[in-house]
Amino acid sequence: MTENRMMVRVQIMGESYEVPEGSTIIMAMEYAGYQLKRGIGCREGFCGACATLYREKNDYKIKGGLACQTVVNDGMVIAQIPFVPAEKPVYDINELTPDINTIKAIFPTVFRCVACNTCTKACPQDIEVMDYIQALKRGNIERAADLSFDCIRCGLCALRCPAEIVQYNAAILAQRLYGKYLSKKNPQLDKRVKEIEDGKYIEEINELMDMDREKLTETYYNREIKIS
Amino acid sequence: MYPDYMLESIKKVEETRPGRLEKSKKYGKEVFPHMTDKERGEVLSKFHPDYKEGARKEVRVGPNKGEILTTEISDLLESYSRINPKDFNLDKIDYETDVLVIGAGSAGMASALVAAKNGSNVLIVTKLRLGDSNSMMAEGGIQAADQRDDSPTMHYLDVIGGGHFDNKPELVHALVSDGPESIKWLEELGVIFDKNPDGSMLVKSGGGTSRNRMHSCRDYTGAGICRVLRDEVYNLPDKIKYIEYSPVVELILDDNGQAVGAVIYHLETKQYSIIKAKSIIMSTGGFGRLHIRGFETTNHYGATADGIILGYRVGAKLLFMDSVQYHPTGAVYPEQIVGFLCTEKIRALGAQPVNADGELFVYAMEPRDVEASAFIRECTEWKNGITTPSGLCGIWLDSPLIDQIEGQGTIDKNLPGMVRQFGRFDIDIRKYPMLVYPTLHYQNGGIEINDKCETNIPGLYVAGETSGGVHGRNRLMGNSQLDLIVFGRRAGLNASKRANNGVKIGKLSLEHIYDYEKEVADLDINRKKIAPILLPDYIPEHVKQKQITAEYFGTLI
């Protein structure tokens, strides 16, 4: 992708390099000669490994983004943040109650939120981070789990929070409390698990396992399809 | 945004859309006829990359000697080891554990949790960070036959038919029978599945399924699961230790041929360490970063087939390493996201594949290899694709249809990751179709296992994408995420039982590296590679020429 392409000048941790226009920050760093080991993961915006701070030409603001998803522009100054030394409280999910007391006990810092919205502005996933922290403050775990669902644990919010809150760790707790205790359950799942335990399908499956290839092929192509 | 000439083609897509919408309201997804067995065979043999000249090659060493495997794999299996055994003193053990888990995707972490629960001490070693893996990236879903109108039997038929009847039956049996229990296990750990208002699972169909059984966590299904497993690993610091940025570069055997340890290499400090273990679980995932046949990939940075190499060098047998899964819908535009996955869920929700003229040309839900081959045919032989400014070709995946079929807001609710991904490059997939082409996605085969995840090497267990047999030569969507949990848990339990039963470990040895090396050297071939390659190499040639003393991990040429 590099032939006949316009080049732009960027600074990677203070050093100046020419890289092809249209590159993401990761592509630009590799083009410059960095063999990345940290600050890189899935390269597609799902793992949160490549949190990066950058500043654009003629701008004083330091912005955050994912290096695999952010396209460089001329004059950009880039610094990767491959690790956040944040605390991760340890808990036994089986012993928790899905309510405000749990939040108070495990994440007391949440209650220090000053509603400055810095975290929301920092989030590369466009998550309403402040809103989920506020929801947790009110003990609204369902809302916190819902709002934080797309969090990829990049760490950019926590890095910038004046109240030293580790938002993403609070998010995963909210999500797990919701999934385990609060989401509505339906007996069908347990019923099927029990049926399998009781051996209801063993004979049918054994029959398929014993079929020769020809019969199996025929059975497969003649199977009834019920999808919507 | 799309350039003008692409917008011209999109106009044609928009023109045919009302007609296609009409049809899909009438017939659901059946707006184009399914292929027969014969048609499938034809399109596969003519267009699937596996059948192209040079795609496969005989491997001349090791347990599968004489078999025809994917060329890049055969080459890697004939490469040099990264270490010379004489540099290692195996009497000096750096870490000792009951169960060693290699690789921290969902298969590895599920196995660690179960082994710890069963009373074993667990050590996880992984290449990047915990959870940096293909597992975290899965978008579409996880299959399990828990619905009333479904059964493990129907699931069995779908899996084995999708795999062209080559799958190992005992593994399919295990996969489908543990399915519902696995979903329950995940929910009890706190995974949030998409649900209907009555609390029942919201399920969709997938390519090659006969029932709706695809469970999802929006379009972050892999993350929805993997992050919960990781959080649980973090919560058990006394039982589960982990070491990051430390890939395994060789396995250690004892003088009885049991797998009893590993050599790890720290990517940053460059130190090697020795681990001794009673049981070992290999869960290093797939091989997308080998860029087989020059394809772009959906896979994470560390997906370089390491487990295959490590296992093979100690004598573990491989199965189906002659087949590669290309996902039909990889992005081809914009350039920054070429190869990225456009989840199958987009088609499951009703999006149709159409050509440059806006015409349907294939049933949207054929098994993946068939679907991908049909896309390639449309672009190559039938020349009905759209060429991008950088010279790639693709067909349209008509995403705006989804909201028209399922109601406004469906895309936002079910595909937030996709909307965000394309939105970053000013393409609104609610209004415009996505340009797609097959991308290298999944390693269908791997190290052969039985239903306890055992291999032919005592003490070596394998789970997840590195294993072979479960999916035959073609995996269906959602069955891999299930495989990770089902076989991750089985591996964890069986490895732990073995460790708890008190294994007798003999003298540690790396002698097999010499033996293997001798076997390859005797071939007298021109070898260029070191394996496992650990990380791919994307540094441009003109820069490399100046990096005179640099070491490259990515040694695949």
Ligand SMILES: Cc1cc2nc3c(=O)[nH]c(=O)nc-3n(C[C@H](O)[C@H](O)[C@H](O)COP(=O)(O)OP(=O)(O)OC[C@H]3O[C@@H](n4cnc5c(N)ncnc54)[C@H](O)[C@@H]3O)c2cc1C
């Ligand atoms: C983009 C994408 C979307 C997908 N969507 C779906 C889907 O919707 N449904 C579905 O069923 N499947 C899906 N899949 C497939 C599925 O997610 C993967 O097959 C599966 O996650 C593999 O899991 P694993 O645990 O076996 O390997 P991985 O999750 O890849 O984990 C392997 C781990 O091993 C580590 N490792 C590698 N080499 C070494 C080494 N030498 N030493 C130590 N550690 C090592 C890696 O760093 C990584 O942490 C998708 C895959 C991708 C890439």
Ligand code: SF4
């Ligand atoms: S909420 Fe915080 S950690 Fe999560 S994606 Fe946003 S900035 Fe990153």
Ligand code: SF4
């Ligand atoms: S940055 Fe911190 S203090 Fe500010 S809104 Fe976010 S959580 Fe609250």
